[in-house]
Amino acid sequence: MLQDALLFDGAGRPVAGQGRTYSRDWDEVQDFCRKVYMPYKVRPTGRLLQPDATMRQAAVARVTVTRFSYGVPIHLSEFDPGAGNILVLNTLRGSLRHLCEGPNDAVTRAGDSFVVDCSRTDYWLDGDENHMQLNLTIPHDVVAEVAHRWFDFVPDDRLWTKRLAFGGYGSRWQYLLSYVVQAVDPVRGRVRSDALARHLEEMLCLELLETWAAGAGVSLKDGARAAAPYYVREAEEIMAREARDPPAIGAIAVRVGVSARTLSxxxxxxxxxxxxxFLRARRLEGFRTALERAQPGETVTTIATDWGYVNFGALAVAYRERFGERPSQTLARTMAKV
Structure with a gap:
């Protein structure tokens, strides 16, 4: 199903690689890995081994998809938590051995997947000489954002610290990955349209969240939200209600009876x-709602000004990253209905 991922598109056309797609130079390979995954330590598990690496990448909105192999057996460790990334390692051939909970490590083979949030827990893996991966690098904040949008809360570390093997041939995850990689433009190395890219990003994160939560024993429908202390829930209500003219975070902390540090x-x-x-997201959502309810004669500038935005360039960038389109496109669609 995924054997030709990032090699050929859905029509069988070769996918052009970005930069070098093969290398036998350790420095070149590690530079690629630092950019698409995060800094970490790699050690070949053999003497005087040189890589025979495959290095292909594509962008699906804020998700980086890579077809990658070192071409030699390796041990990886010391993943940098500061990069803030979640890794989803999907094995195409060969096998990987992962640090996992309990006395036993997890082994993934062709068709299997493994998720780890390297910003929240430690991790290492061993790969055999035949390993070939289709990996996803997803910023933690992107998955947290999807969780809040769909389930109205962001899970705690019971989810993020869970290292989980999942998937398998015939799983929904495998079919979703296949659909996603076939949407990659064979020339540009990215999904053809921004709107489709954001939709696919959302689908990947949502499917991952539901599978991950089930494996971690975390409820996405109830329980976890109630576990948050009262001051967090009250602060959320204040920020959602007053997003148009928001108080300072310190002032919100005073209103809910805690210090700014405790609130953070x-x-x-x-x-x-x-x-x-959280407040930034609520303001963007409120601004979008205002665009969707705009009356004839209103402009993006007047609505943005009414919401207290002064840097329209930064607003446009943040809006497009969040919703997959420019504010003017949202407003144009609203005016077309009037």
């Missing part, structure tokens, strides 16, 4: 994001 730590622990990031 509560959000990070129970929502996986900062209070400022």
């Amino acid at each position: 730590e509560g959000f990070q622990r129970f929502r996986g994001i900062s209070p400022r990031s």
